[in-house]
Amino acid sequence: MCGLRRVAPAVAIVCGVLLLGAAACGDDEPRELAVLTHDSFDMEEELLARFEEEHNVTVTLIEGGDANEIVARSILNAGNPEADLLFGVDNFSYHRALEAGVFEPYEAGRRGELPDELLAAVGGTPELTPVDYGFVDINVDLEAGLEELPTALEDLADPRWRGALVVQDPATSSPGLQFLALTVALLGEGGWQQFWEALRGNDVRVTDGWTAAYYTEFTRNGGDRPLVVSYTSSPAAEVFFGELDEPPTGTLAAWPLLRQVEAAGVLAGAKEPELAGAFIDFMLSDDFQAQIPGTMFVYPALPGTPTPEWWRWAEVGAESLELDATAEEIDRWIREWTEIMRR
Known part of the structure; x- marks a missing residue:
C-alpha cells in the first residue's frame, strides 16, 4: 500500500502510511494520481489500498464541493488540470464541462455493460463513464x-x-x-x-x-x-x-x-492519463460497485450488483x-x- 492523501479545499491532510520498503510498493518510487471529487465521495480504505498496491501509486483525493463546484473548478483549469481524473460530474453539469474541453476520451473496459439510459444521461460520450446514480x-x-x-x-x-x-x-x-x-x-x-x-x-x-x-x-x-x-x-x-x-x-x-447520474472522466492535460483510466475501470469493478451503497448511499451503475439487506x-x-x-x-x-x- 502506497498511501492515500485526502486534500480538503484549503488544507491538505496526509492520511497514508509510511513505505515499509521495496516489498511494499516495488523498487520504484510510486507515482501519484490526483482525483478531483465532490465532498460526498467515499470508499472502503482496504479497496483503495489494493488499487494503490497493484498500480504502485499514491492516490490523492481533492475534495472540491458539490457537482456544480467541481465542474466550475475544472473549467477554470481546463487544459492545465489540478488533477488527473474528475469524479462527480452529473447529468446537469456535464454540458458545460464538455463545451469547455475539460475531458479527454476514455473507453472503460466494462462500458458495454452499463445501461443505455445511464450513458445517455451524460451525453453518451466516451469522455464520461457513469459510476452510480x-x-x-x-x-x-x-x-x-x-x-x-x-x-x-x-x-x-x-x-x-x-x-x-x-x-x-x-x-x-x-x-x-x-x-x-x-x-x-x-x-x-x-x-x-x-x-x-x-x-x-x-x-x-x-x-x-x-x-x-x-x-x-x-x-x-x-x-x-x-x-x-x-x-x-x-x-x-x-x-x-x-x-x-x-x-x-x-x-x-x-x-x-x-435520475441523477454521476460520472467520471479523464481530465484533458492530465499528468497520469493511463492511471486515471485504470481508476475508472477500478470504479466499475465488482468490488467497488458493491460498496457504493454503504459508502456513498447511492445506487451502483452496473446492473445486478449485490446490495446489503438494509438497502431495501x-x-x-x-x-x-x-x-x-x-x-x-x-x-x-x-x-x-x-x-x-x-x-
Missing part, C-alpha cells in the same frame, strides 16, 4: 406527527403544509438543482414558475446545501421542518447509521422522479423521468428561480 425526492419525518402527506407535487404549496418544507438553493446545491429540474419536468414552462411562487408564499425555507437542510432544519435532527428535499436512499442511511430495524423517515415517491429501504417504485437540458437552459432556470425567491 440516485434520485432526489421529498423525505418525510414519520415521527413528526403529520396527519396526512402530499400526494401530488402541487400539494407542497397547499396551506396544509405551510412552513413544513425545506429545500436547497439550486445555484449552490446539487440536490437543490435536481429538485428544481424535477419541477420543470413535471410542471413545464409557466407551471414550474407558478409552483415556486406558491411555495414561497407557503413559507418554504431555503438553505445553501443539503447538510444544513437535513441536519439542521429537518425535524428528525432537531429542526422544525418535517419535509426536506433529500435522496430516496436517505431512509436506508438512517437504518444503517442508527442500526435500526426500520427507518424513522420515508420518501413520498408519489410522482415520477429524475432505498428501493422505491416511482417511475423514472429523463430530462435533457443545455447549460443555457439550466442557467435560465436558476436565474428565474432566484428572481422568484427574492421577490
Whole structure:
C-alpha cells in the first residue's frame, strides 16, 4: 500500500502510511494520481489500498464541493488540470464541462455493460463513464406527527403544509438543482414558475446545501421542518447509521422522479492519463460497485450488483423521468428561480 492523501479545499491532510520498503510498493518510487471529487465521495480504505498496491501509486483525493463546484473548478483549469481524473460530474453539469474541453476520451473496459439510459444521461460520450446514480425526492419525518402527506407535487404549496418544507438553493446545491429540474419536468414552462411562487408564499425555507437542510432544519435532527428535499436512499442511511430495524423517515415517491447520474472522466492535460483510466475501470469493478451503497448511499451503475439487506429501504417504485437540458437552459432556470425567491 502506497498511501492515500485526502486534500480538503484549503488544507491538505496526509492520511497514508509510511513505505515499509521495496516489498511494499516495488523498487520504484510510486507515482501519484490526483482525483478531483465532490465532498460526498467515499470508499472502503482496504479497496483503495489494493488499487494503490497493484498500480504502485499514491492516490490523492481533492475534495472540491458539490457537482456544480467541481465542474466550475475544472473549467477554470481546463487544459492545465489540478488533477488527473474528475469524479462527480452529473447529468446537469456535464454540458458545460464538455463545451469547455475539460475531458479527454476514455473507453472503460466494462462500458458495454452499463445501461443505455445511464450513458445517455451524460451525453453518451466516451469522455464520461457513469459510476452510480440516485434520485432526489421529498423525505418525510414519520415521527413528526403529520396527519396526512402530499400526494401530488402541487400539494407542497397547499396551506396544509405551510412552513413544513425545506429545500436547497439550486445555484449552490446539487440536490437543490435536481429538485428544481424535477419541477420543470413535471410542471413545464409557466407551471414550474407558478409552483415556486406558491411555495414561497407557503413559507418554504431555503438553505445553501443539503447538510444544513437535513441536519439542521429537518425535524428528525432537531429542526422544525418535517419535509426536506433529500435522496430516496436517505431512509436506508438512517437504518444503517442508527442500526435500526426500520427507518424513522420515508420518501413520498408519489410522482415520477429524475435520475441523477454521476460520472467520471479523464481530465484533458492530465499528468497520469493511463492511471486515471485504470481508476475508472477500478470504479466499475465488482468490488467497488458493491460498496457504493454503504459508502456513498447511492445506487451502483452496473446492473445486478449485490446490495446489503438494509438497502431495501432505498428501493422505491416511482417511475423514472429523463430530462435533457443545455447549460443555457439550466442557467435560465436558476436565474428565474432566484428572481422568484427574492421577490
